[in-house]
Amino acid sequence: MSFCKNCGEKVVGSYCTHCGQKTIEQRISFHYISHEVLHFFTHFEKGFLFTSWNMLAKPGKVVTDFVKGKRKIYQPPVSFFLIWITMYLLLLYIVEKIFGENVVIDYKEYFGPSSTTKYAVSHLSFVLLVVIPFQALYFYWLVAWKKYNYFECFVVAMYYLGTVILLQCAFVLLAIIIHPLTGASAALIYSDPLKILYLAWAVTDTIKLFRVKNKIIRIVLFAILAFGTFTVWRLYGVPAIIEWIMGER
Numbered sequence: 001m002s003f004c005k006n007c008g009e010k011v012v013g014s015y016c017t018h019c020g021q022k023t024i025e026q027r028i029s030f031h032y033i034s035h036e037v038l039h040f041f042t043h044f045e046k047g048f049l050f051t052s053w054n055m056l057a058k059p060g061k062v063v064t065d066f067v068k069g070k071r072k073i074y075q076p077p078v079s080f081f082l083i084w085i086t087m088y089l090l091l092l093y094i095v096e097k098i099f100g101e102n103v104v105i106d107y108k109e110y111f112g113p114s115s116t117t118k119y120a121v122s123h124l125s126f127v128l129l130v131v132i133p134f135q136a137l138y139f140y141w142l143v144a145w146k147k148y149n150y151f152e153c154f155v156v157a158m159y160y161l162g163t164v165i166l167l168q169c170a171f172v173l174l175a176i177i178i179h180p181l182t183g184a185s186a187a188l189i190y191s192d193p194l195k196i197l198y199l200a201w202a203v204t205d206t207i208k209l210f211r212v213k214n215k216i217i218r219i220v221l222f223a224i225l226a227f228g229t230f231t232v233w234r235l236y237g238v239p240a241i242i243e244w245i246m247g248e249r
Contacts, residue, residue: 051075055163060205063156077155081162085125088165104175106185112239119242131230132157138225142218160202199223
């Protein structure tokens with residue numbers, strides 16, 4: 001008779017019926033680490049890449065599936081958002097270390113003065129978390145108030161914003177390719193139309209699954225309100241708060 005090394009329960013077979021851990025665990029090695037990394041990004045049950053691709057191709061299906069309870073095949077929204085934020089910040093850090101500050105990507109005071117922009121980019125997850133409740137409210141008000149509660153709309157907003165960050169990563173990679181050919185830097189603000197287009201596409205693909213009137217008007221309003229709120233926040237809210245934080249130090 002064997003016992004689970006994780007919870008101590010008696011086990012019969014390959015998995016513990018109490019906690020689900022494998023009965024026989026291999027020693028931690030390079031093979032173990034590489035397998036876990038590959039499994040994390042590609043495994044169908046929690047497919048980060050699967051979710052990322054489908055949030056680009058058919059975002060409506062992803063968010064409605066998840067809210068309705070079909071969740072095993074998708075990366076959960078919180079980790080989806082945080083992983084893409086982390087990857088984006090890591091990519092910006094690597095680009096800055098290799099090419100220099102504002103050489104490939106020029107922030108051009110995207111979040112106000114240079115000092116506040118640099119601080120905001122380094123704390124981007126907190127900056128964007130402020131936007132999510134508003135996007136959730138707009139989605140609830142314009143699309144889903146008859147079927148979803150506010151917190152379910154919050155999940156939708158997290159998926160949307162996580163995918164916007166995915167597209168920001170693509171923008172940076174494109175800038176890396178273009179820079180050696182032209183010598184020019186890509187202003188961060190050039191990525192804004194991409195954000196608007198994606199938000200419009202995402203809500204268009206989602207709203208077709210709802211029975212609501214005036215869908216085109218609702219799509220346009222959502223895109224305007226969602227991106228407009230972000231723009232007001234980045235131009236006025238973020239600089240004011242960062243200046244206050246710096247002044248308190």
